[in-house]
Amino acid sequence: MPTIDYRAPLKALVAVRGHPFDRNAFAALFDGMEGISATMVxxxxxxQLMNPDGMAPFDVLVLYDMPGLDFAAETDRPGYVDPGEAFRTGFTALLEQGKGIVALHHAFAGWPAWPAYADALGGSFLYxxxxxxxxxxxxxxxxxxxxxxxxxxxPDHPVMAGIPATFAMTDEAYLGEVFEDEVTPLLRSSHAFTRDGFYSATAAMEGRMFSNEGWSHEEGSNLIGWTKRAGNSPLVYLQPGDDQITYDNPVYRRLVENAIRWVASPEARA
Structure with a gap:
């Protein structure tokens, strides 16, 4: 929407960039979410806005970004970029304040140089x-x-309201690090989360796309959606969200909307 909705009862700041995505198709994901205004930054x-003062006009922070990775580094690509003391302090204060957070897809890989970020999200994707x-x-x-x-x-969690017990997805999957004993599971995938079902991220960085030759990884978690406490903040992570196929999936749209509404609610923050 090109105009600004000043009257929306629920305002979300949506952080983007760091990973390729179709901006217009992703923006359309939020169309039709009645009473929700999404501002992409x-x-x-x-x-610079992920602190109590910067987020004061917003009810929810949606992470669809992948900061802290330097894909132009000469060696050890991608390079890991430290977020800096100002961000670490501000983001920690935001969590202590209890601002609701929804993290989507590649946000799982953000700020690898700061371990507390993975702690907040409930895991990490390691390049x-x-x-x-x-x-x-x-x-x-x-x-x-x-x-x-x-x-x-x-099924009884508010984020799952109106979501069928099982539903079909076509999306990018991650075999990453999930701190499963620290989260409340919401969704699992039928895909086999084993080495043979994935390609190596490091191989891709070395120019060997779609390869797992010489790569080993033990079986991982098939958890693709969860909620947890991050400081005092209710946080939902949804692993799907790669492209327009997923953006246009009505079940996925409902999941994201439910997550935004729930993390903004007094019940989630209590």
Whole structure:
């Protein structure tokens, strides 16, 4: 919508950039969400607003960004960029304030140089092997256009309101690091989250797209949606969200809308 909706009862700041996406198709995801105004702000400018003062006009922060990765680095691509003390302090204060957060898809890979960010989201996608929570971890896996069945595992949760018990998805899947014992599961995928079902992220960075040759990764979590507390903030992470196929999926649209409404609610913050 080209005009500004000053009267919407629920205002969301939507942080974008850092990973390729169809901007117009993604913006259309929010069309039809009655009473919700979504304002897209690109990184790195979006990071300047992720603090209590910057987010004061907004009820919800939606993360569809992937900051902190330098894909033009000469070695060890992508380079890991530290978010800086101002961002770390401001974002931590935002979580302590209890602002609701919805994180989508590639936001899972954001700010790898700051481990507390992965703690807040409930896991991380690793472009390169490295330490995570005191353990050496392999690079994560990706696979585009995966056809799978999503299964609701928390049917009574408000984010699952109106969502069928199972539904078909075609989307990019991640074999990443999920802190499953620290989250409340919402959705699981029928896809096999094993090494053979994915490609190596590091191989892709080295110019070997769609390869898992020489890459090993143990079986991972098939959890693709969860909620958790991040400080005092209610947070929902939804792993789907790669492209227009998913944006146009009415079930996915309902999931994102439900998540925005729930994290903004007094019940979620209580």
């Amino acid at each position: 690109d990184q790195p400018a979006a990071a 390169r092997p490295g330490p995570l929570r005191g353990r050496d971890r392999p690079d994560s896996g990706y696979r585009h256009q995966v056809e799978y069945t999503a299964e609701v595992v928390a």
